[in-house]
Amino acid sequence: MPTLNVASEAGLQFRHLQNQLRDCASSVDLFDQDDFDILVIPSFSIDQSQLKKIAGFLHYEERLLFSLIRLRNPHTRLIYVTSQPLSHTIVDYYLQLLPGIPFSHARDRLLLLSTYDASLKPLSQKILERPRLIERIRKALRPKKSYIVCFNATILEQELSLKLGIPLLACRPDLLYWGSKSGSRAIFAQAGIPFPxxxxxxxxxxxxxxxxxxxxxxxxxxxxxxxxxxxxxxxxxxxxxxxxxxxxxxxxxxxxxxxxxxxxxxxxxxxxxxxxxxxxxxxxxxxxxxxxxxxxFIEGTVKRSPSVQGYISPRGDVDILSTHDQILGGPDGQIYLGCRFPADPAYCLALQDYGLKIGKILAQKGAMERFGVDFIAVHQPGKTPEWEIQAIEINLRKGGTTHPFMALKLLTNGKYYTDRGVFLSPHGQEKYYIASDNLQKESYRGLLPGDLMDIIARHHLHFDSSTKTGTVFHLMGALSEFGKLGLTSVGNSFEEAEALYERVETVLDQETHSHRLTSFSAPILPITWSEVGD
Structure with missing residues (x-):
């Protein structure tokens, strides 16, 4: 997608809007505390020929539904726009996760809008093609008290920001080169970080x-x-x-x-x-x-793909948010399937140091909001350091690790401590999770969001706000058509998180298997039920 010359009139207007954020946003947490209207545009404004290869990609707009947890602030109002209408069951699920806020109070401060357009075009483009929808959004937002969040920022999101007259909390489109594969390599070289x-x-x-x-x-x-x-x-x-x-x-x-x-x-x-x-x-x-x-291609007998996530405030301050070990699959282990949090302590502090160097260079270039850096780590027994780390890619957008960490932080009210690379609850309990966007099986097809809620309730699979452990679900809209579901299982150890994740999968397998066996009144021959993984 082409970028826009920042020196153009539109580019200058956009930068003027973004400068409004500098006066009210010194950190990643401040927006969650202040009195703002948040417009969430979960548009995947990337090459659509690639995106359509991902099963149920349209439902990836649900990834940012964890933004609804920001409604725990009684003064926050939120507008969430999607290509197709969201199921009320799914929306209610997120609102019921809110700690200490009556459901009705949060619901009254949420406005759900849809373009009713299931085409492959980016959501932001669909909104721009509907001037009446833009006007409705404009009237619902308070001037000088509103901002936009999105999955990634392109000239489409910039144009939407200009039409609404409210700032976009995201990296400027003219800086997107630094998040490309070749731009990433240039940043790594400037930062003096090893890369292939x-x-x-x-x-x-x-x-x-x-x-x-x-x-x-x-x-x-x-x-x-x-x-x-x-x-x-x-x-x-x-x-x-x-x-x-x-x-x-x-x-x-x-x-x-x-x-x-x-x-x-x-x-x-x-x-x-x-x-x-x-x-x-x-x-x-x-x-x-x-x-x-x-x-x-980095070879290795024992090889991992860790990542570090950071945040650049509108004032240019850089904070490290988290580290993860990514779970990869596909023919050569190149496809992102999920993640484990936090990354291995053997290298998580090194990841943070690299992430901070990269973040400062990005901030100098004018980048803003979340960024992530992917690495390859190869085990070297008997050597120092034990793991050889090479940087692979920068992501100037929200990624697959954004929503699970956002869920952990907002549901537990805990904090990530960079000195040790651990996340602690307010009571000092370490927290771990396993998260995936790709729990997908043929047998899960046909499950409606309401069916999933029944299964969650019957088997007590929900997140327990008293223990701050359990599983939170996302991508529920992709379940019926694609048999695909996302989940984040939070535990007090990796073992507990893995057990929670495996229990969800076991229960879903049993529920869908038994349902299919009993849903036919008079089977003539024995039926063998197969499950096809992702």
């Missing part, structure tokens, strides 16, 4: 990709794999693996440039794509628009 060798700049066509791969192979003839990444890939769906093992008999130093290029070109039809049904033809067709990089 690869192409120094964006690649815009097949020839540039092959040439960059040939140069990388020449520098590292021992490479087993390379990864080609679209600049704006989402959750690993824009990655392709170039397997070099069939070329092991060749030495790039002994081959001519032309021979090296031909060998690599011949491997393109055999790329392993992380997205389903992807081909080199469809992948390469997006190069002129999105650009790509080529970099080393």
């Amino acid at each position: 060798d690869g192409s120094p700049a964006s690649l815009w066509n097949e020839e540039q990709v092959i040439e960059a791969a040939a140069l990388l192979w020449e520098r590292h003839p021992e490479l087993q794999r390379m990864v080609i990444k679209l600049n704006e890939g989402f959750s690993g769906e824009g990655n392709a693996i170039l397997d070099l093992s069939p070329l092991s008999e060749y030495s790039p130093h002994l081959e001519t440039w032309e021979a090296r290029v031909k060998l690599l070109r011949d491997r393109l039809p055999h790329l392993r794509f992380q997205a389903k049904d992807e081909t080199w033809a469809s992948f390469s067709s997006r190069l002129p628009e999105l650009g790509a990089i080529v970099e080393q």
Whole structure:
């Protein structure tokens, strides 16, 4: 998606609006305490050809429903806009999580709006195409006491901010390059943080990709794999693996440039794509628009993908919010499935140091609000440090770790302590969680939100506000059609969090299995019920 020159009139107006936030937002928590109207636009304004490959992606607009917990402040009002209307059962579920606030009081301060448009277009674009809806939103917001939050900020969200005349609490669109794959590598170099060798700049066509791969192979003839990444890939769906093992008999130093290029070109039809049904033809067709990089694939017998999350205030202050170990899947372990919190203490403090360096550089460039940095950690037994860490990518947006941590913080009223890399409840109890967007099975199809509520109540799967443990659910709208559900299981140890998560899965398996077996009045032959995982 193209960016806008900040020097343009619209860009200057947008920066003037954002400057209003500097006077009232010194930290990530202050907005939760003050008297504001919050407009939540959970628009996934990214390459739609990638997003449509994710089952139930439209329901990912529900990820930010944890923002409703901000209604615990009796003076906060919130407008939540979605492509399709939200189920009242789902909304009520979140409102009932509010500590100490009557349900009706919170509900009266919530306005739900919808575009009634299930197309692939970004939600922000759908809103912009409906001037009457924009006017209704404008009338509901208090001037100088309102701001917008979103999943990621593009020129669409900027235009919406300008039309409404209220600031957007997000990174400016003209800075999005620093959250791309190639922009991330430039920031890592500036921060002096280790990252994989690869192409120094964006690649815009097949020839540039092959040439960059040939140069990388020449520098590292021992490479087993390379990864080609679209600049704006989402959750690993824009990655392709170039397997070099069939070329092991060749030495790039002994081959001519032309021979090296031909060998690599011949491997393109055999790329392993992380997205389903992807081909080199469809992948390469997006190069002129999105650009790509080529970099080393980091090998390792024991390998993890940790991340660090930070916050840049409108005043430019940088805070570290959390660390996670990401749970990855897919053909080569490139697809984001979920996360564990907090990250391993063996490297979480190093992640925080790297995150702080990166955050300060981003702040100097004018970035704002949440950012995340993904890493690869490879275990090195007997060495110091024990884990080799390399930075992979910066995300200038909310990510898969944002909503579970937001839920933990708002439901427990606890705090993350960066000196130890732990989260403590007000009573000093350490908290841990396992979270996923991808608990998906064929047998779960057909479950309505109300059915899930019945199962939660019957088996006591809900979050217990007295012990601050249990499971909170999201992506419930994707359950009936796609058999897909998100959940965050919070415990006082990793073992307890894992047990809570596994119990939810076991109960859902039993409930859907038994229901299917009894829902047919006269089966003629025995039926074998299969479950297909994500």
